[in-house]
Amino acid sequence: MQTMHAMMLDDAYHVEQVLASGPYGVTELVTLDGTGPFVRKKIPLQFARRRLWSTIAECHSPRLPHIEATYELPDWFVVVYDYVQGVTLEQRIVEDGRLSAHAVTRIGLQLCEAVGELHRCGIVHRDITPANIIMAADGAHLIDFGIAREQDDAGGAPRSHDTTTLGTWGFAAPEQYGFAATDARSDVYAIGCVLGFLLTGVQPSDKPRYEQLLADSDVVDPRLRAIVNQACAFEPSTRPQNAEALYRLLSSTSAAMMVADEAGVSHGSKMRHIHRRALIWIATVLVAVLVAAGGVSGYMLMHRNVNTVSQTDSGAQSSAGNNVDKHNDDVSSDSPSTSGNGEKTLQGNPVALTESGWSAPTGYVEYALALHNTDTEHAVQFPQVTVTGKSADGSVMFSHTQVFAIVYAGETAYFSGQAGNGEKPTSVEFNVEKPSADDLLDTGGDESFVVRNEKKHDIDFGGTTFSGEVVCERDNDNGKGVYTDDIGVTLVLRDKQGRIVYGRSTNVTKPALGGAKAFSIETYDLPQYVSYELYGHSY
Template sequence: MDDTQTLHAMGLDDAYHVERTLADGPSGVTELVTLDGAGPFVRKKIPLRLARRRLWSTLADCTSPRLPRVEATYELPDRFVVVYDYVPGVTLERHVAGHGRLAAPEATAIAVQLCEAVGELHAHGIIHRDVTPTNVIIAADGAHLIDFGIAREHAGIVAGGAARARDTTTLGTWGYAAPEQYGFAPTDARTDVYAIGRVLGFMLTGVDPSDTATYGRALADAATPPPALRAVVAKACAFEPSARMQTVRELRDELERAERGAEGVAPSAGGPVAASTSTIAGDGTVGASAPTGAVRRVPASRRIVAWTTAGLVALLLAGGIGYVAVRLSAGDASSASSATSRPSTGGDGTSSDEGATGADGSHDSTGDSTGGADTVEHNPLELVESGWSAENGYVEYALALRNTDTTHAVQFPKVTITGRAADGSVMFADTPVFPLVFAGETAYFSGQSGDGEQPATVEFSVETPASDDLLDTGGAESYGVHDVKERKTDLDGVTFGGEVTADRDDDNGKGVYTDDIIVTLVLRDKTGRIVFGRNEYVAKPAKGTSRAFSIETYDLPAYASYEIHAHTA
């Protein structure tokens, strides 16, 4: 940009009046703004290195009322800015929480509206990849799809382009992400078909699919969803993409057919079906059509970080193993190690040996079946330390996990994070899945949790892994961090930059373990307790070489020291 363009953009930016800040995190600042009495609008300021200009430009060309309408985009010296309509309402997650499982006509109407929104995205070559109840706003005129944080352009949808062998990142929301989002195959339009099917199952049962055992039983209950809709869910959520509806148009046709009570759920060959226009009332709570807004956003800690070996992929593809093989949930909370910490002073650094019994966060680990995998007799994972702060209401935490098994790595380790109010009542509970921890290793991770309201205490409870989550990896990776500098930036930001070096890489850079690494910032107060954590993903450097990184932060708690750890992603 030249100076004239910069001044013009800064003038436009100053013209907006900030009503309140909705969120502030590594992906940008999200605000509720007005302009000369017009609005409100949502304004998101995205760091330039994360800006996806073409995606937002394409989204501006979309005309579906089920998608946010982009009002303006402009660029500041350090930020790419997007302004789009604010939609008052509640998330589908809260709508179901307040009303219970939805009646078939209402659930079908919302699913059809999601097909309309996703179909518009696909027509413009965009895959959403995170259609979940927290990313759907229920407003007076129906459902609106939000949050394009992990959406990606896919030329093959509209131009018949060849799909990549696999995606470079393994992201999604546990329970709604399709199997291919765990790195087993490339994502495409059928990935969103899977997610809509899962959302439909959630609406019909009132049970989050991440609780696989309870969800599977509720979906199979003849007294819950109508058989025709149950069949739609089953087909949309097939493990193999080729067994699903191939487009959201086909899914929409089958939803309409099921609603009419037709026998079977074969794809309809009829013409287009208009989206339902029935009004769906909320509970009065104000929401926002923002990737990170006034409604609860999907915490970064719930984004799926998956690790797998080439042998596991081969087993899945050659052996025809179903979704049961993608094991992201197992455990016996009664044998979990845990710690409780309070705000601003960080965690208490309690060793796992002193932890209190965790809340019952156990889940079945066999996909949609009601069976379960055996857990190990002794949990090899120990919670070494943990801590958190909540400057903006959302909990920013860091923790260290030690794998006491000296021969086996632990894949998909899980920690249940429970926030409680002063009276001890539960405010939120999340169970993030972390990357593999090698044999004998202590690894630091961080994330975000909560619902925007600061809890009085936060408990961290390590879940017991399933027996088949103990792996003989045949090697390990390790990384060193050096030349780290702390630099103050505008808007009270702090950037921590440095270099990370691959010290050990037993797969010789072939990417068997991972293509990326996680660089984790840990802040401590003057007593040495953790008060903040933040992750940054960096492309894996070759053995013996280094790669630069930077971690941008805002609204930090008071801290006396910082450290940075690097680990296989």
């Protein structure tokens, strides 16, 4: 009866086009009673992987195939899923050439979303290539699961290495050639190769040209190059350990590039201002010369004077590692003064680091920190904190400067981030950089958000989700100082002494005044902690 029902269903589909045909099956474009189109894959029974497709059907991501039906015929196992209209990334690059850094970052984040959901369901794709990524109106979609496998192989013994060479040359990780067993890190490698291809427009298999272009800072943003090189490390343990970790790196870099773009616009405005001042000065000199001819002499020259202050103080240790906080001593003169020409100058550093903490459960430093704006009249935009990891002998292992959004006048705001190179440091230092006077804003008010209905629950593969609603409590900044329509929610974990040991953030659409937006933060590999806090803040 099941076979008869399957045959009737199979006959109900109308074949619009045969997309591919070979010894491993037939792929067709079909419709059903005027609905569709759908993709129908007919797989010979000896190659059928029923459990894999059943697991894919349980994945919930708009960037993965939505399975409409599976059924079995006498000679075929059949899978029907939604058809995605678009072109492959490979076609896109061939037609349009390499993509911008922002476009590549956006696609990378979308791929991490899709692959992260596969990994959550225990599936390794193993063939992530530009030819298997469809670019649709809503972004990237991952297809073709021909060589995907479940990580636990239906309960079999763990593999020491993959015995069959599979994958696409130039994108397949080294372990896919028999060096080791494939896992989530193999897909991270492939995503890194895809990013490199999109940035250079050259296939990674064309090694000399690819490496030359990837190393060219005029072609590839150095921050993205570092991510590509890290994701494509030969040794799996030195790569980001899963798609979520790679997502965080890309997200942080994307935010930094946006800040740099904003700064470029600000710099352009500043230069236009300087040019205007130069014209005014020239006009003033000309007038002075003309007036001098009538018996009046003298003129005033104006100049700009900007002071800089460098401050470093040591803080206490965190239970998660040596945590050296850099506070600011000089907060008595942190408000801007006015020079003779009416421009603001900054004497001290108004941004103070009030607490911080970190852990490195996977080798990468996961940190949270609180920044307090001691200026009670001005908001500080784009505060910067340099995170430096050191080994036991005091040598620097990494140094990374993170740019955050805004800290309103008199406010303390919590932020989080990730840093490092995959090797756990012995100590981590947090240094607050001094902002420029141009980064002080007269916002005329501020925004504030509170989190309510916080919940925490365990999920598969040892993960934990923290969720709730973020409510807009105050919004009176008159539209100034907010640079996107999103707000951030920061998770802070603390140990039994109340010290920060972990941080993680997510973004949600900014709710209207008095309104609320739901959020969730999915985490894995957490350190030991006894309490958690959630903070909402302008992004």
